Amino acid sequence: MTSNDRSAAGEPEQAASADSRIAGQPERAASVDIRAAGPRCRMLLGDLDGDGRMEMLLVQPDNRQDVRYIPHQVQAITAFDLDGRLLWQVGRPSPLAGGPGSDYPAQIVDCDGDGRLEVLCVMDGRLLALDGRSGRAKASLPLPAPHAHDCIIPADLTGRGYCGEWLLKDRYRNVWAMDGSGRVLWRHEGNPGHYPWVCDLDGDGRDEVMAGYTLLDHDGRPLWSLDGLSEHADCIWVGDVNGDGEPEIAIGGSAVVLCDRHGRELWRHEGAVEPQHLAIGRFRPALPGLQIAGVDRIVREDDGRGRPGRDALFLLDAAGRLLWKEERRTPGWLTIMEPLSGWAEDAPDFMLAYRRGGGLPPALCDGHGRTVCAFPLDGYAAHADLAGTGLTQVILYHDEAAAVFASRDVRLQARPGAGPLPQPKRLSHATLYPGGEV
Numbered sequence: 001m002t003s004n005d006r007s008a009a010g011e012p013e014q015a016a017s018a019d020s021r022i023a024g025q026p027e028r029a030a031s032v033d034i035r036a037a038g039p040r041c042r043m044l045l046g047d048l049d050g051d052g053r054m055e056m057l058l059v060q061p062d063n064r065q066d067v068r069y070i071p072h073q074v075q076a077i078t079a080f081d082l083d084g085r086l087l088w089q090v091g092r093p094s095p096l097a098g099g100p101g102s103d104y105p106a107q108i109v110d111c112d113g114d115g116r117l118e119v120l121c122v123m124d125g126r127l128l129a130l131d132g133r134s135g136r137a138k139a140s141l142p143l144p145a146p147h148a149h150d151c152i153i154p155a156d157l158t159g160r161g162y163c164g165e166w167l168l169k170d171r172y173r174n175v176w177a178m179d180g181s182g183r184v185l186w187r188h189e190g191n192p193g194h195y196p197w198v199c200d201l202d203g204d205g206r207d208e209v210m211a212g213y214t215l216l217d218h219d220g221r222p223l224w225s226l227d228g229l230s231e232h233a234d235c236i237w238v239g240d241v242n243g244d245g246e247p248e249i250a251i252g253g254s255a256v257v258l259c260d261r262h263g264r265e266l267w268r269h270e271g272a273v274e275p276q277h278l279a280i281g282r283f284r285p286a287l288p289g290l291q292i293a294g295v296d297r298i299v300r301e302d303d304g305r306g307r308p309g310r311d312a313l314f315l316l317d318a319a320g321r322l323l324w325k326e327e328r329r330t331p332g333w334l335t336i337m338e339p340l341s342g343w344a345e346d347a348p349d350f351m352l353a354y355r356r357g358g359g360l361p362p363a364l365c366d367g368h369g370r371t372v373c374a375f376p377l378d379g380y381a382a383h384a385d386l387a388g389t390g391l392t393q394v395i396l397y398h399d400e401a402a403a404v405f406a407s408r409d410v411r412l413q414a415r416p417g418a419g420p421l422p423q424p425k426r427l428s429h430a431t432l433y434p435g436g437e438v
Contacts, residue, residue, distance in 0.1 A: 026373050026405035029393060029412055030082050034058055037078035038093025039399040040100060043382045044430050046108035046117050046423050048079055048087070048132035052415030053387045055087065056080045056395070056402060057119065059106045063096040071102040071150045071171060074121045079135065082386060082404065082412050088135035091123060100380075102171075102432065103151035103195065108132065109428035111154060112180065113162040117423060120166065122149040127168070127182070141182035144168060148176055154428055155198040157185065157218040159205035163428065167196060167209065172232055175211055177220060186220030193233030193253065195431040201238070201247060201261045210236050210249060215263060224263030229254040234276040235431075239438030241280060242266070242318045243289040250292055252278040258292070258320060267320035272296035279339035280438045281349030283367030289318030290438060291367065293351050295335050296325065309333025313353060313365060324369050332357020338434040340364060340383055342392040343372075344407040352394065354381045362396055377403050387412045388421055 034041070037058035044057040057079050061072035076091030105122035112118065117132035122143065129139040143149060147170040154163035157177060165185065169175045175192045177185040193212035201208045206218040212233040213226040231254040241248045241258060248266065251257045252275040258266045274297040283291045293315050301309030308331035315323045340352040343364060350372055354362035362381055364372040379398035386393050386404065393406045404412065426436050 024373060024407075026375060026394070026407060027409050028403055029406045029410055030404040032056070032080055032082065032084040032402045032404075033400070034078075034080060034397065034402050035400050036086055036089070036093070037080075038076055038097055039095065040097045041078075041397075041399075042100060042104050042106075042430075042432070043380065043395065043397055043402070044106060044108050045382055045384045045386070045395075045427050046132065047421040048108070048117055048119075050116060050133070050420035052418040052421055053082060053412065054384055054421060056082070056382075057106075057108060059104045059121070060091075060093055061098040061100070061104050063094060063098050070147060072098050072104055073125070073149055074104060074106055074123045077106065077119065077121060077130070077135070079132075081414075090130060090135045090137075100432065105149045105152050105168075107152045107154055107428055107430060108423065109154040109163050110423065111163055111166070113160060113164065115420070117420075120152050120154070122152070122168075127152075127178075129180075139180070139182075141178070144176040144178065144184045144187070145170065145174065147171070148174070151195055151431060153196055153198060153209075155207045155209070156200075156205075157207055161205075167198070169196070175209070177209075188214075188216055188220050188222075190214055190222075191232055193236070194433040195235065195429075195435055197236040197238065197429075197435045199238045199247070199437060210238075210251075213251065213253075215249075226251070226257060226259060226263065226265060229257065231274070234274070235278050235433045236435040237278055237280045237292075237437070239280045239290055241290045241292065250278055250280055252276060252294060256292065256294055256316065256320070269316055269320050269322070271322060272314060273298060273300075276433060277335070277337045279337060279351060279434070280436070281339040281341070281351075283315060283339075283349050283351065284323075285348050287317055291318065291323070292316045292320075293337060293339070295337050295353075297333055298328075299333065301331075301333050309357075311335050313337060313351060313369065315367060315369070323367075326369055328358075330358030330360060332360065336381075336432070336434070339436070340392060340394070342385065342390070343394075344391065347407075352381060352383060354379070354396070362394075364394075373407075375405055377401075384424070384427060385421075388415060388418065
């Protein structure tokens with residue numbers, strides 16, 4: 001299945017089989033009928049009602065054409081608990097919903113610092129803040145521009161300790177920063193890529209913004225840009241990859257690039273076509289530093305004109321050396337891949353790969369490219385510790401149903417006395433082009 005494997009890294013032979021104890025069929029912990037949300041939804045997760053268990057938020061796009069410069073707005077939002085009860089719905093689902101070619105402008109985040117979650121979304125040309133418990137509108141704000149709804153990026157630009165500001169963007173040209181009153185703080189014109197990542201890189205308590213290949217200060221001032229990268233940035237990750245105690249930034253787009261927080265390029269891997277999805281993780285704990293997984297779009301599908309697409313997973317070490325690349329034989333080039341931690345006790349990080357095509361089901365893959373477990377339901381995926389179990393569960397869903405899977409039998413019960421579950425940054429910055437922090 002893979003090439004350039006263990007020998008390239010000098011890893012002990014016994015490490016290659018260390019994860020076999022985790023292999024096996026996943027346990028189905030819950031099944032939910034989600035047809036009331038309408039077709040072609042994206043799922044967001046968060047403890048909306050504060051009962052110690054997460055809810056599923058199904059976001060349906062409107063039916064405008066999802067073209068390069070005019071992405072979808074939101075048609076309807078429906079909240080379910082893990083028992084399948086419909087908690088609330090805003091908007092009316094449509095059977096004519098658009099497709100999932102871009103992000104939908106919606107996030108679950110505490111945007112006012114009161115310890116309770118809100119739902120931010122763009123509907124009918126307005127930015128709405130909805131109460132997570134009831135769906136009631138708490139605020140309705142104008143957009144800074146008609147097409148400023150490609151996605152929503154919550155941010156702490158003022159050092160409040162919570163995401164009291166947010167970024168809106170059009171497809172590939174502009175980013176606007178807004179505060180909770182709807183006031184535009186600044187605008188950046190450039191090529192922000194799919195989903196700019198926000199992170200306090202200099203430790204001043206305020207987020208910087210990695211907008212494509214350009215780092216912006218909290219006030220929108222460009223600090224530095226990477227050169228020689230013509231395509232837009234697809235995904236951005238922040239983490240101490242090389243173990244020097246400082247954060248590095250990994251960007252997938254024209255190539256896989258790793259740079260330090262000052263913009264100094266450390267290495268560039270150009271052996272993959274359009275690496276849209278990257279993931280930083282400890283996929284091989286025996287190796288120094290962290291590893292970077294990615295998806296190589298080897299052959300681009302030509303939209304039904306006869307040429308099937310084909311992609312492949314790959315893994316780089318902390319120095320940018322290729323450890324292995326999937327030797328894929330079947331067609332399929334729309335794989336989404338993201339890291340998953342905490343699947344089982346003492347487990348390393350895995351690659352969660354889904355939408356694989358070619359008869360390949362969604363699966364967890366280890367740091368050697370082997371399938372740890374395959375899931376018996378195709379579709380999109382979401383994952384989190386849904387009920388404070390200490391382990392991560394995976395939800396696979398399509399238009400009609402969602403199923404929760406776990407590495408072992410778990411009880412996904414509400415815990416009203418335990419207080420609300422925290423909302424990880426990964427869940428409040430959900431995107432079709434997963435980025436993140438390690």
